[in-house]
Amino acid sequence: MRAMVYRGPYKVRVEEKDIPAIEHPNDAIIRVTRAAICGSDLHLYHGMMPDTRVGTTFGHEFIGVVEKVGGSVQTLSPGDRVMVPFNVYCGSCYFCARGLYSNCHNVNPNATAVGGIYGYSHTCGGYDGGQAEYVRVPFADVGPSLIPDWLEDEDALLMTDALATGYFGAQLGDIVEGDTVVVFGAGPVGLYAAKSAWLMGAGRVIVIDQLEYRLEKARTFAHAETYNYNEYDDIVVEMKKATDYLGADVVIDAVGAEADGNFLQQVTGTKLKLQGGSPIALNWAIDSVRKGGTVSVVGAYGPIFSAVKFGDAVNKGLTLRMNQCPVKRQWPRLLEHIRNGYLKPNDIVTHRIPLEHIAEGYHIFSAKLDNCIKPLIVPNAS
């Protein structure tokens, strides 16, 4: 089969690989029909996530058709059209039993601090991902779901991570009616988080980024007020002014490890890999939220230390909430919102790239060229 393969920092190519095999009785093999590049894939692409091995296939956002199932699979059959959450999880461990699917303890030998994620380094379990023609999906009776007939492929694909994560990020904020919600990052997750904040009753939603074309999307797609931090000397002071010097009730970090806006943090975090990412957005979040407020973190960070302004968080009495999204827990309600017309996930898709051109796709997304917001991958474009 054809598959994207990592060749070292900033380098990927398409190679011929063996079609994955059933390795466990509850495995399924999925023929991928659509995949996506996630902003967090760029952390791998840039060599930031420890134990990212040359030869790995990335891709934790994908949908497809069941090709083959293992002997103990009861709910799926070959030919089924399925969406697959980015979490690999067993459904039966201490954490899964409590709904913390992203924290499963039975799928990742390499680390206990994170669950399993498709195509996201050996730190997340060493699974190949879905930027390929086929992918192995463990626990086929637990993770994947049939895609409803009425749901379009691209909308289903976006439910496997970005939409679910943005919606989850807004929930972590514990928003109450009338709250002012600030979202750092106008990428896919930030846009969905901003849109979701309204569903939870926000009175104001403010989105901050540095890319004007993404802020335009935040205004039109997410109905948000927007600020380009490059136009202000100090975005934290600007947020104080915007909230009558109170600070926001809730701030959502939808940026994560490659936040920009501070050269030293950027270079030490993303270029030299001396931090688990550059926590600029997180620090701005801590300083922009009001005392007693809540910071929700759904941006991805690496496992080593980062220079986070923790003293301010303590002194302000903040609630910090965070996790990788337990995706399938979000799906029933998200399907209702899509069906009711409140959410149209694929409004943010900007690029549809054949698998054979995936190196260009990564470069465009990484360098923020061509007004790129969300690139999708088409495995069999021919």
Added chain:
Amino acid sequence: MHSTPYVANKPRNTETRDELRARIPGWGADLDPADRPSYPREKLAPFHTGAHWDFPEQQPGAENREHSIEHDIVPPVFGTSVPLKGVSGAIRRHAYASYSEGRAAHWLLLILGDRVDAWESHLRSFASARPDNPVTETGVLAEKSAHGVASRFGVKRSDINHQWLDPLIVGGPWVAAGGVAFAITRKLVRRGR
């Protein structure tokens, strides 16, 4: 009048419910926390997960699988992509066997293993039918088709300040490999004289 934080209950100048409902599709649909799928955070068996086991059957191959020393066992299911090999494999195996996830040495060794892996793989590719090609693999040819110049200039982007470092990160292993090859060749030539 004083700004908000200096007094207790200054009213906020925000839109009314009706105004928000008229402007934002679905505004307030999840006002009740009970309608939010991740509320409460931990909820025993929030859905039927689909698992029909108390503990999953063991996937074969666990015997030699590297694992965190914070695990009591190798978990029943794991990824099998790219097993450990070469010098990078030895570094990674040492990181897993010797240090917990709480130790910086664990992660710093894994990052070192990643750099060594890239160098090993580049060198190995030169002996293969498909050597690494930094032009096609970096996707840099998209600069032309995807408006590389227009996307960067005339707009305020702070990432432009450090993008010049990217070619150094990509080119570093190539320059290093070239230097090593040159030094070895020169030594051999001198020895042969």
